[in-house]
Amino acid sequence: MEVVAIPPFERFYLAHREEVFGYLRRLLGQRAEDAWQETFLRALRAYDRLEHGRHLRAWVFTIATNVAMDELRGKQAESLDDESEPAVELKRDAFRDLEHLTGDLPPTERAAVVLRYGYDLPYDAIATALGSNEQAARAAASSGVRRLRRTHERHA
Amino acid sequence: MNVTRSFSNITPNLDAGFRAAALAEGLIDVRYDLLDSPVGELLVAATDRGLCRISYFPERAEDEIARTIGRRLLRSPLDEVKRELDEYFSGARHDFELSLDLRVAEFHEDVLRELARVPYGTTTTYGALAARAGHPKAARAVGTVMNRNPIPIVLPCHRVVGANGSLTGYAGGLDVKEKLLALEGAR
Numbered sequence: 001m002e003v004v005a006i007p008p009f010e011r012f013y014l015a016h017r018e019e020v021f022g023y024l025r026r027l028l029g030q031r032a033e034d035a036w037q038e039t040f041l042r043a044l045r046a047y048d049r050l051e052h053g054r055h056l057r058a059w060v061f062t063i064a065t066n067v068a069m070d071e072l073r074g075k076q077a078e079s080l081d082d083e084s085e086p087a088v089e090l091k092r093d094a095f096r097d098l099e100h101l102t103g104d105l106p107p108t109e110r111a112a113v114v115l116r117y118g119y120d121l122p123y124d125a126i127a128t129a130l131g132s133n134e135q136a137a138r139a140a141a142s143s144g145v146r147r148l149r150r151t152h153e154r155h156a
Numbered sequence: 157m158n159v160t161r162s163f164s165n166i167t168p169n170l171d172a173g174f175r176a177a178a179l180a181e182g183l184i185d186v187r188y189d190l191l192d193s194p195v196g197e198l199l200v201a202a203t204d205r206g207l208c209r210i211s212y213f214p215e216r217a218e219d220e221i222a223r224t225i226g227r228r229l230l231r232s233p234l235d236e237v238k239r240e241l242d243e244y245f246s247g248a249r250h251d252f253e254l255s256l257d258l259r260v261a262e263f264h265e266d267v268l269r270e271l272a273r274v275p276y277g278t279t280t281t282y283g284a285l286a287a288r289a290g291h292p293k294a295a296r297a298v299g300t301v302m303n304r305n306p307i308p309i310v311l312p313c314h315r316v317v318g319a320n321g322s323l324t325g326y327a328g329g330l331d332v333k334e335k336l337l338a339l340e341g342a343r
């Protein structure tokens with residue numbers, strides 16, 4: 001099997017910090033900054049135990065998803081926009097729509113939809129990120145899409 | 157998907173906050189920085205124990221450090237190292253006071269310790285350095301130690317020349333060796 005070297009952490013961090021931040025913004029809104037830092041700290045804590053450099057992107061999305069789920073499940077009662085900082089303007093139109101649309105989905109469905117359609121992650125990677133299996137990941141994404149469609153039709 | 161990114165979401169504060177938190181938690185094997193110098197861009201790297209690398213080839217050095225010392229490498233200012241190197245390049249500093257983290261085999265360490273005693277502005281030969289390190293017949297092996305010197309400039313392998321006075325070789329290039337010796341007034 002091809003051995004993929006694990007890059008120095010700095011290189012890994014520079015390669016993924018932007019899209020991980022974008023992902024967390026879509027899941028958590030204004031609460032993304034703390035979750036982003038926690039994601040890379042968790043990655044760093046585990047970094048010297050990695051055995052190979054394959055799937056590092058899926059790996060860091062998995063960590064980000066775990067951090068976001070902790071946050072969403074722990075603070076469901078709080079409003080998404082409870083902080084006073086102005087929103088960072090999102091320049092990626094597709095994501096802006098996605099963020100707006102997915103805001104009302106349950107956390108697991110929201111993560112599945114954003115990872116699949118926002119970041120183009122394959123279902124096996126999404127399953128890992130969600131701590132479930134591929135079938136459940138597909139189900140969460142399609143259930144999320146159905147829910148979005150119903151919501152959209154109601155508002156149309 | 158074709159996405160062009162015209163700006164960064166990672167503000168300098170956010171980035172600095174993460175780096176500070178990583179250091180504060182003791183999660184970093186090696187801190188490193190890139191410095192401009194009269195002999196080109198230098199990568200300088202340090203562990204908790206001290207300066208462990210100066211390299212003329214930053215990208216290659218990152219990979220090498222990750223392989224040999226630890227992959228948890230993070231860029232972070234090394235103010236003390238920068239200050240002493242700046243002073244050296246301006247001619248104001250002749251001796252370095254930085255603590256070093258050598259991590260080399262015993263023979264290399266013997267030779268590098270002797271090398272550190274070669275005074276500013278002078279040169280010695282591979283053979284003479286070998287003799288001083290207690291290995292009088294090891295001139296060639298001393299050449300190898302110089303070639304693999306992990307902390308050039310601070311450990312002044314540029315002060316070691318051939319028996320006939322020729323520069324012979326230098327990992328950073330002979331022009332750099334020449335420049336350092338000229339800076340020190342040794343040539």
